[in-house]
Amino acid sequence: xxxxxxxxxxxxxxxxxxxxxxxxxxxxxxxxxxxxxxxxxxxxxxxxxxxxxxxxxxxxxxxxxxxxxxxxxxxxxxxxxxxxxxxxxxxxxxxxxxxxxxxxxxxxxxxxxxxxxxxxxxxxxxxxxxxxxxxxxxxxxxxxxxxxxxxxxxxxxxxxxxxxxxxxxxxxxxxxxxxxxxxxxxxxxxxxxxxxxxxxxxxxxxxxxxxxxxxxxxxxxxxxxxxxxxxxxxxxxxxxxxxxxxxxxxxxxxxxxxxxxxxxxxxxxxxxxxxxxxxxxxxxxxxxxxxxxxxxxxxxxxxxxxxxxxxxxxxxxxxxxxxxxxxxxxxxxxxxxxxxxxxxxxxxxxxxxxxxxxxxxxxxxxxxxxxxxxxxxxxxxxxxxxxxxxxxxxxxxxxxxxxxxxxx
Ligand code: PLP
Numbered sequence: 353x354x355x356x357x358x359x360x361x362x363x364x365x366x367x368x369x370x371x372x373x374x375x376x377x378x379x380x381x382x383x384x385x386x387x388x389x390x391x392x393x394x395x396x397x398x399x400x401x402x403x404x405x406x407x408x409x410x411x412x413x414x415x416x417x418x419x420x421x422x423x424x425x426x427x428x429x430x431x432x433x434x435x436x437x438x439x440x441x442x443x444x445x446x447x448x449x450x451x452x453x454x455x456x457x458x459x460x461x462x463x464x465x466x467x468x469x470x471x472x473x474x475x476x477x478x479x480x481x482x483x484x485x486x487x488x489x490x491x492x493x494x495x496x497x498x499x500x501x502x503x504x505x506x507x508x509x510x511x512x513x514x515x516x517x518x519x520x521x522x523x524x525x526x527x528x529x530x531x532x533x534x535x536x537x538x539x540x541x542x543x544x545x546x547x548x549x550x551x552x553x554x555x556x557x558x559x560x561x562x563x564x565x566x567x568x569x570x571x572x573x574x575x576x577x578x579x580x581x582x583x584x585x586x587x588x589x590x591x592x593x594x595x596x597x598x599x600x601x602x603x604x605x606x607x608x609x610x611x612x613x614x615x616x617x618x619x620x621x622x623x624x625x626x627x628x629x630x631x632x633x634x635x636x637x638x639x640x641x642x643x644x645x646x647x648x649x650x651x652x653x654x655x656x657x658x659x660x661x662x663x664x665x666x667x668x669x670x671x672x673x674x675x676x677x678x679x680x681x682x683x684x685x686x687x688x689x690x691x692x693x694x695x696x697x698x699x700x701x702x703x704x705x706x707x708x709x710x711x712x713x714x715x716x717x718x719x720x721x722x723x724x725x726x727x728x729x730x731x732x733x734x735x736x737x738x739x740x741x742x743x744x745x746x747x748x749x750x751x752x753x754x755x756x757x758x759x760x
Pocket of ligand 1: 541
């Protein structure tokens with residue numbers, strides 16, 4: 353028996369475990385310290401009442417022989433696919449068909465699993481800094497040597513530049529063509545950057561011209577309030593022939609513990625003479641057995657009138673936290689990015705610190721925990737990610753401490 357040796361090529365990721373360990377050690381050494389975590393990328397507010405009611409109802413249905421449900425349809429019940437179709441696409445002027453939407457247990461699985469339907473020798477363009485799942489899953493699938501890093505620094509507004517046509521060179525390879533697969537994530541984790549329509553249009557045109565595929569992760573689309581910022585890649589003309597969209601109920605409706613998301617694969621996506629929709633459908637129906645009925649009813653409730661109102665209250669709460677953090681650290685003299693149309697604030701660290709040494713100082717002097725930017729990639733060095741997912745009171749307290757210590 354031989355193992356999949358690609359796993360041995362994975363770089364160890366100690367980011368969140370090191371943040372956790374350092375925090376625990378600090379608390380053990382300072383038992384009276386009142387530590388505030390602004391590092392967490394997870395929601396903290398409970399599921400909204402409309403979702404809870406729908407789940408209770410679904411549980412009761414499962415208890416009755418007449419309404420009990422067994423295996424769900426692999427790609428989702430009609431009631432939830434119709435709700436997604438109407439609310440997220442048709443209702444926003446985007447044409448889409450129900451069988452182009454595939455319900456899943458979240459965007460993380462889909463981000464990773466989608467790689468099953470692509471050839472191993474494809475080149476893959478990925479941003480730096482980045483949500484680490486894109487890199488690791490490509491390494492697992494044997495595409496580690498085909499990764500082209502797209503640096504995203506302040507000089508480009510944290511947006512990846514379109515590949516230079518004359519220098520299409522994959523890391524450790526001689527490839528000189530356009531990347532086959534391009535990962536884009538907006539609003540971005542970790543930088544909080546958002547992509548205006550005109551910018552996304554350039555990527556869509558580029559992908560169509562080179563017959564590349566865009567994987568568009570819009571897990572944070574619900575944080576967008578600015579009408580000029582698209583919430584879906586399909587708001588851009590031409591996207592249906594070049595883009596797959598990955599969506600999640602996690603940050604939109606607090607489903608991180610419940611688990612539900614969906615992936616959109618339009619029929620127009622044809623590569624090697626084959627519809628990606630058919631491949632993904634086959635992949636999912638073979639390896640995935642569907643989302644639980646109770647969770648699908650919960651997701652459906654997100655689209656009800658009350659559900660929409662209630663999730664907006666939570667989203668506004670997190671947005672306001674992010675705004676307060678942005679304003680607070682700016683008032684303390686830091687340069688910061690994001691925090692608008694996004695739950696993440698990307699703090700530029702003053703000269704003389706690394707991401708980790710600043711993390712240590714923030715913990716030691718303010719008892720505030722952030723996430724060091726270097727953990728998201730080399731270009732993240734010099735930054736720290738703070739999130740708006742905490743409580744209001746603790747967020748304000750953290751800002752006051754930062755202002756008091758660093759604002760001198
Ligand atoms: N995509 C990005 C950019 C994320 O930051 C996350 C979670 O933090 C996910 C996807 C995963 O979402 P889900 O909870 O749906 O698996």
